[in-house]
Amino acid sequence: MQSTISLAALTLLASPLLAQVNPFLFYPQDPERQTVTCTSFVGRPDMSNAAEALMELDTQHFRGIGDANGLPRLFGVYHWLADEKLSTVETYGLIVRNGLVAGTGPDMSASAEFLRISGLTSPPSTNPNRGTWIMYDGFGITGGLAQPLLAASDPSVLAPPRYYVGITLPANPLWPATDGHSLFRADLLNAGTGATLGENHRAGAPRPTWAGLAAPGVSFATPWSYILGPFVTSPNLHIGGNDPTSTRLGAPGANFSMNGLWPDISGTPRRDGLVMRITDNLAPYGVVFLGGSVGFQFPYYEGLLYPTLIGHSFLGDSSTAVPLGVTSLNNGAREVTIALPNTLSPTLVGTNFVFQSIVWDVNNALAEWTNAQVVHL
């Protein structure tokens, strides 16, 4: 039955209705719709050495990313390419790879590669100065990456337990002095880089990205997030943390990456608020059904709604999922306050809440589950 549903989903996803994609990012601000003020630096995963800049997608934190009815499906990679000298072409590649079984980072062996595309280059330019290209490197709707991800999936989470999406960077001794490709990044509080802008999270939060190195056993986690992520056709949901005592965002608002995943409600002194943000380029004025649950639930597929509702609930069924309201997207985004700052009790520390939504495109009567995200209180 699962394979039948997946094939049908592929047919749906190949239809012209799905005319755009959404980048699934993990960064304090939404680079597609917000002015990015939180960037700490532009940097490379391992300075001027060859390395893969890898975003970690861990099912302990996110599930249902690009869920095509049980088949995780990616359509390309989005990233901001910072170039120290635009007039010289930069060469890079795209990589999607599995994690080590032990859960200790990316598996850098060739057999763990779900996808490798090499030899991509930046656009032409006569500008000899520093600059940025916002790169949309698309595989195409009918050519998405699916089967390798499915083959490595854990049926209880409908994805590989932990996998990595990234950019491969060749060694470049000219970086950063005169030339070279780097990425926008937001540093963690404990990165030790002196960054005044960047991520904001509670103490002890794990590092979200990796420097993938070819030699076995030498890859290392990096203390920052990147403007980098895979394209999906499902809508996205991110939880933001709202810490009014912090200026690391560089602007008012919530931090939709580390602060949402690892908020501080300890009361010593922070008691962060929570905000849910739903985004979708495919149904920019879609109707949104908000929900939550205590912890992730086993994936639930509502067969009565096939093929109109795509994806799975990770909130469970009606016995565990809690409807939290109905709203609508406005130009592709909507933020909903879950809890104001200083309202969550420190007694909730250690609790995991999960949030997920449905976005319904009323123009084509097609609805999709967003990804689900946990909040580790």
Place this chain on the structure above:
Amino acid sequence: MIVELRIFGIAAVLGLSATWLMYATSKQATAPASTTAPAAATTTAPQGPAQQASGAVLPAQAPPTKTAEDRSRQLVLPDGSTMPTLNDAIDAAPLKQFWGAFPWSPIVGIERSEAGLDWYRHADGSYSTTQMVWRSDLGRMAAMTRVAHPGPTPTTTAPAR
């Protein structure tokens, strides 16, 4: 709020999908079917020659007439018109899929990069291209559709570790 959520979680009688099912059923009974016809796939002539950039600069040319059966070398633009795919790409995804949340900007020329790749230059300074790449997951060459929009000037370079 979170405490309430947990309490309601135990007592909830409706799941999200059930809520949506009821809502959708009631709406679908009254919502008109979409009557939007797909945009005609006409050919848009280029606006003019490209500005000088790196490499060779060529004026964008109107594509040769194609039979209705073979559109494998045509790139569908967000406005519904088509242009030839670049770099001998076959079956490239429509440009709209990867144009992003930017206003559409027409093609004004073709530029060849130092790497020998042809790119469409757009009026707003964006570039787009198609190219064949080796797909390790498919075990064959496949087309990519790529877009590059100008972004903000990069922030400070990271300090050495």
